[in-house]
Amino acid sequence: MVVTDTLLILRPLFYCDAVRVALLHLWTVLVLLNVAHAAEVYTNTWAVQIDGGPEEADRIAGQHGFINHGKVSHICVLECRRTHGL
Numbered sequence: 001m002v003v004t005d006t007l008l009i010l011r012p013l014f015y016c017d018a019v020r021v022a023l024l025h026l027w028t029v030l031v032l033l034n035v036a037h038a039a040e041v042y043t044n045t046w047a048v049q050i051d052g053g054p055e056e057a058d059r060i061a062g063q064h065g066f067i068n069h070g071k072v073s074h075i076c077v078l079e080c081r082r083t084h085g086l
Contacts, residue, residue: 046066054068054070
């Protein structure tokens with residue numbers, strides 16, 4: 001209900017709520033589309049297979065500035081058959 005001078009305007013409450021919900025949905029979709037079209041994706045997590053055990057993995061990781069966090073579960077392993085620059 002809005003009072004302007006002597007004019008009384010009655011609007012259904014659900015109308016305002018519906019507009020707010022629609023605007024919230026529109027905003028959410030626009031944000032998600034913006035995020036989905038990001039130009040670059042960066043990750044600082046790597047998984048490699050190293051023969052020689054945990055000590056050798058620690059040595060190689062340290063030599064290249066990485067930290068070995070241990071063995072990766074077989075569920076999480078993704079295999080990449082290409083290497084870039086190696």
